[in-house]
Amino acid sequence: MxxxxxxxxxxxxxxxxxxxxxxxxxxxxxxxxxxxxxxxxxxxxxxxxxxxxxxxxxxxxxxxxxxxxxxxxxxxxxxxxxxxxxxxxxxxxxxxxxxxxxxxxxxxxxxxxxxxxxxxxxxxxxxxxxxxxxxxxxxxxxxxxxxxxxxxxxxxxxxxxxxxxxxxxxxxxxxxxxxxxxxxxxxxxxxxxxxxxxxxxxxxxxxxxxxxxxxxxxxxxxxxxxxxxxxxxxxxxxxxxxxxxxxxxxxxxxxxxxxxxxxxxxxxxxxxxxxxxxxxxxxxxxxxxxxxxxxxxxxxxxxxxxxxxRHLMVEGEKMSKSKGNFFTIRDLMEKGVDPLVIRLALIRTRYRETLNFTLQSLHETAGAMGSLRDLVEKLGGAVGDPGGAGETGPAGPEGGPSTACLEPADADMLAEFQNALDDDLNTSAALAALFTWAAPRFKRKKFTDDEARSSLAALRRVDHVLGVMFKPLQPLAQDTRANVENLLRQRDEARQRKDFATADRLRANLTALGVEVHDTPSGSQWRRRLAPERSTAPGIATEAARR
RNA sequence: GGCCGGAUGCCCGAGCGGACCAAGGGAGCGGAUUGCAAAUCCGUGAUUCGUGGGUUCGAAUCCCACUCCGGCCUCCA
Incomplete structure (x- = not known):
């Protein structure tokens, strides 16, 4: 090693x-x-x-x-x-x-x-x-x-x-x-x-x-x-x-x-x-x-x-104040991007490559991160810990890379993930190893208790480095949250009386508040969006230039 | 002028001489599902790796030349 x-x-x-x-x-x-x-x-x-x-x-x-x-x-x-x-x-x-x-x-x-x-x-x-x-x-x-x-x-x-x-x-x-x-x-x-x-x-x-x-x-x-x-x-x-x-x-x-x-x-x-x-x-x-x-x-x-x-570029151009493509974390959060999406977007390209930071890259990252977090939630549910098994917390010595008690497939993924990072911090290849392992698990509905525990343990180890799966997302502001609950209730009522025009309008309002709505047989649910909807964000660079 | 990097599918990106008719993430398209969506599921994409030579039994991977792109050379992460 x-x-x-x-x-x-x-x-x-x-x-x-x-x-x-x-x-x-x-x-x-x-x-x-x-x-x-x-x-x-x-x-x-x-x-x-x-x-x-x-x-x-x-x-x-x-x-x-x-x-x-x-x-x-x-x-x-x-x-x-x-x-x-x-x-x-x-x-x-x-x-x-x-x-x-x-x-x-x-x-x-x-x-x-x-x-x-x-x-x-x-x-x-x-x-x-x-x-x-x-x-x-x-x-x-x-x-x-x-x-x-x-x-x-x-x-x-x-x-x-x-x-x-x-x-x-x-x-x-x-x-x-x-x-x-x-x-x-x-x-x-x-x-x-x-x-x-x-x-x-x-x-x-x-x-x-x-x-x-x-x-x-x-x-x-x-x-x-x-x-x-x-x-x-x-x-x-x-x-x-x-x-x-x-x-x-x-x-x-x-x-x-x-x-x-x-x-x-x-x-x-x-x-x-x-x-x-x-x-x-x-x-x-x-x-x-x-x-x-x-x-x-x-x-x-x-x-x-x-x-x-290496430096990053924004939408293919050097970032500079005069070009209006200059972003702080606050700027992006105001647009509805969760900081953990920013974290992943900034680490998924290997550090020695020029990183082209684009609106699209934020969407890609949000999608990928969402899948991983869903998996964590699902596995957490399978072991009776619906909260997704808590937070890993910030970095701290975790001891050696012990892979005892892990399912072989999980241990293999960790080995590949590690090998990629051992090679001059190749985060792109490390993420590929993670996703190759994760993709079939995204689709699975059932896990045995042992499988779920093993997979969760593996993901926790991975997340010690990535830091994007177990850390809580930015919470919705208290008043926004109340507003969301209220709109959602109104929309449910509208749907029940088959007033779909109203329901769709209310859904658009909810989207604008940064949440997405899921209709399930047992009622509607909402979750925080990780990045703004595409149609409402024409492009981070163009938007900034307008300021 | 000097010194560094880079060029892989629609986009991002792995690949470091044989397991590559090229990983992974997105987008797109067709289908299932849905009041419509979202989410999810099924299916779908490079016979080719900037261009031209060369080395080799074998090259995206090594060598040479060329083209283009980016960075640094006292503000900058």
Whole structure:
């Protein structure tokens, strides 16, 4: 049993062996302690589905390692230092992103919809978006947020989802270490720079060379008289007028963008991590610089396995605010998409493939997910647990991949599912294995008690990774629910007096409320729709463009 | 200009040299069922894998060339 992953650092697939493996050489993941860092969101705006694709990839990775019996210590930062906006230079002049968010908050206050008490306080603005992020992430079932919620107290939470503004002291220490070791220097402008020329491995991750970078196509690297090399990046920038600033040996100012991940990852997880994940755009410069800073400071390998998720497209186009195809979880939920459908839609394509996110993909996913959840319900009924056997709960160590007591067909499916994920997290193939097994079970009406128990156990194991079958759906709002019950009663009455025109009109109303109606011999039933009806949603991109 | 990926049926997507006349999910179509629907059930689709060469007993899978698409090269997950 080997688990293979594509390592961005070596540009090839490798067998994964944790630094602290478990006791068995045959199954080094069982009982292993794995340290994993996930580049998290910047909290000056709502996170979008592209962000979440990357976080969900890391989540599936972590859950799969847990499937193998490893204990994963995952850290995800919440970047609350603003850093730079697009129209400024890499040296950090210009306005802070958080500053722009603060502006926005002030606007919203003027228009009467105050989102925070004091929009001038960047801390409050960041807090606001941190809360929003946590809400979204809980709905999507990110295990790291479950860790966060379980952690006892603010100090413990800070070691799971750290906020850079609370670690500035460590950043300064890291920068001092780099100065002492000769990897950093103070430019004539008073800014502390990293000396790229002094770090031979710079460029290994991204496939760049320092030589190429100095010529950078179109001269996009920033030339500055104060720097030794155009690719040198700043570690600390003194600036007494910046919105967010802290005292330092180099004057009041703020840290460079890349410092936070190096510093917090090493502070919390140690100098050498097993895995570091992020979106593909992080490869350069962010992660390249992290390696340079961390290894420059410690002289030890920073990360053994780098993994990066490819970006997603929306309706075949790059997602961008200007194209109007930019979606947050909230946007989609407003359209009636259940967050678990979003989760499955974002993980069903393998992380290294470009994912084309479309309205159709949401429908497909909703259909597939609905079938699985129906099966869970049916099996739950067969073992006298109509609730579908409860929730699996967030990720937690479940022990080894024991398949004792399972029917052979169920064990075979689990083996195939696992093999697919072992192969560089091939979620598409894993789902195919699941559906090949599930399809005949969708049709079956009867299961013996043993069969149902075995199948449910298998599905629970699968769902430890997928996280879409046992978790409750978004509940209907209380007043909507009352409304639904009321309409349904009226429709039943209409049907009884054969007033089908009224009945059909009422059904349309119910559909609009996000429920679907089933007429059975014993009366009508309703259930929550997982995604909006096709005809009422012309296309997520076109609809967004209209806003 | 440099560095990466990709091109499989109507759509999404697996496939990593022989079990592929190509998995799985959707959509469509025909039928059963229904007041009409929904859901469900039955049936139905690539002799072919961007194009052209090559290697091989054998290629969607390996090699070469070409065409097209996408990403990164200091805002970005």
């Amino acid at each position: 080997t688990v293979r992953f594509y390592n961005s650092l070596t540009h090839q697939q490798e067998d994964f062996v944790p630094q602290t493996p478990g006791p068995s050489a045959q199954a080094p993941l069982r009982g292993a302690q794995i340290r994993m860092y996930t580049c998290g969101p910047t909290v000056y705006d709502y996170a979008h589905i592209g962000n979440f694709r990357s976080f969900l990839f890391a989540d599936v990775l972590r859950r799969h390692l847990e499937w193998h019996g490893a204990t994963v210590r995952q850290v995800m930062n919440m970047t609350d230092v603003g850093h730079m906006t697009q129209d400024q230079t890499a040296d950090g002049a210009g306005r802070d992103k958080l500053e722009l968010a603060v502006e926005k908050m002030k606007q919203s206050k003027k228009s009467g919809a105050a989102l925070v008490e004091n929009p001038n306080d960047p801390g409050q603005v960041a807090d606001f978006f941190v809360r929003a992020f946590l809400e979204d992430a809980r709905r999507l079932g990110l295990a790291v947020v479950a860790d966060y919620d379980r952690a006892g107290g603010a100090a413990a939470q800070e070691r799971i989802m750290p906020r850079p503004t609370r670690h500035i002291g460590q950043f300064i220490e890291l920068i001092q270490k780099l100065l002492v070791r000769g990897h950093a220097y103070i430019g004539s402008d008073g800014v502390v720079y990293y000396d790229v020329g002094g770090f031979a491995a710079y460029g290994r991750l991204s496939g760049n060379s320092v030589e190429q970078l100095s010529h950078g196509a179109g001269g996009r690297t920033n030339e500055s008289a104060a720097k030794r090399h155009p690719a040198d990046f700043f570690l600390w920038k003194p600036d007494r007028h910046h919105l967010m600033r802290w005292p330092s040996p180099w004057g009041e100012g703020y840290p460079g963008w890349h410092v936070e991940c190096s510093s917090m990852a090493m502070e919390i997880l140690g100098e050498s991590l097993d895995i570091h994940t992020g979106g593909e755009d992080n490869i350069f410069p962010h992660h390249e610089c992290e390696i340079a800073q961390s290894e420059g400071a410690t002289g030890r390998p920073f990360v053994r396995l780098w993994m990066h998720a």
